[in-house]
Amino acid sequence: MVTLHTEQFSSRLRERLSEPAMLDLTQRLIAIPSENPPGNQYEECARTLLEELNRLGFDDVRREGACVLASAGSGERTLYFSGHYDVVPAQSRDQFQPRVEGANLFGRGSSDMKSGLAAMIHAAAAARDEGFLKNGRIGIVLVPDEETAGPRGSRDLRARGLLGRDGIGMLTPEPTGGVIWNANRGAITLRATMRGKPAHVGRQFEGVNAFERALPAMTRLLDIKKEVELRETQHNIAPAAARKSILMLGGRAEAGTNFNVTPDFCSFTIDRRINPEEKLEEEKRRLRDTLEGFEIEMLQEEPAAATPAQDPLGAILSRHIASLTGKEPAFEMCPGLLETRFYAAYGVPAFAYGPGLLTVSHGPNEFVPIRNIAQCAAIYALTAAEMLR
Secondary structure: OOOOOOOOOOHHHHHHOOHHHHHHHHHHHHOOOOEOOOOOOHHHHHHHHHHHHHHOOOEEEEEEOOEEEEEEEEOOOEEEEEEEOOEOOOOOHHHHOOEEEOOEEEOOOHHHHHHHHHHHHHHHHHHHHOOOOOOEEEEEEEEOOHHHOOOOOHHHHHHOOOOOOOEEEEEEOOOOOOOEEEEEOEEEEEEEEEEOEOOEHHHHHHOEOHHHHHHHHHHHHHHHHHHHOOOEOOOOOOOHHHHEOEEEEEEEEEEOOOOOEOOOEEEEEEEEEEOOOOOHHHHHHHHHHHOOOOEEEEEEEEOOEEOOOOOHHHHHHHHHHHHHHOOOOOEEEEOOOOOHHHHHOOOOOEEEOOOOOOOOOOOOOOEEEHHHHHHHHHHHHHHHHHHOO
């Protein structure tokens, strides 16, 4: 059991936030292959989470579409603990057989982020039972589809008018590896398709070569890429090369039907990741202007977001991380998208911090240090206690 170095914690709370209680829930969740895409076994995963919330005596436990909601405490002021239960597809089915090796728990979702769900759920229950929630409540939000921009998850809750109500802050247990993510990049991801007309190579003069028609725009995009990738964010992120804005061409590309037929179509993707200092609409318009004459399918359109590190929630979270881990955490920008963006859009301060490690998440040997799960739970409980005292 992790030793909690604070006078506020009673022996009962230490017992509640022991590793075995959360380890069991994490293992049960890992065993459910809630892969996304395509969205497998969401129903079973949601049912397991509902059962755990009911067992721990949460209030207002319910389903909203594919999302699971609950609360602990009372009052309108709400600190949200939000996490996702979908995982990226596994490299092998063995990844859904959780296993403990030494001090680590292995399995798909162990790091991103089923261990984080266990930590935040038990943290909320512990904070409630110890009477720490004097002036508000913790809102539990468990969503799917985070790995595909949230159509059945946070985006759906926003459409229903349920996201971030009365929020004074939001925490999500992403695998941050000991740092706090207070910002994230935005994304403009699209597929551009140029049409042509097929013809046999021997009579290509009767066709229209879609590949050749697409080449001038590709050249212009390469010029934009050079300019874009000179821009650097002022947010902290390591290594230094990660500070640059991003434009990636051709993640997926295809054209034509055969080598001896003029291609009647040429299709390629563009993935533009914008730093918080850049403007989503401006960057989107620039791409569309460059792709005049193409059919455009927008695959993803998400704003960047940032919460100042000096926000009271960030300061409280940082202090308790330092107290329990012995190391002052850095504030950094996440290199990808974060669910924090949905809350930041409503002016709710939002931060990511979790027990997992980004370096192993999504990989074939994903794991989480077991000790980190209970440690994260203690940090969340203490942060809630101070925010809602």
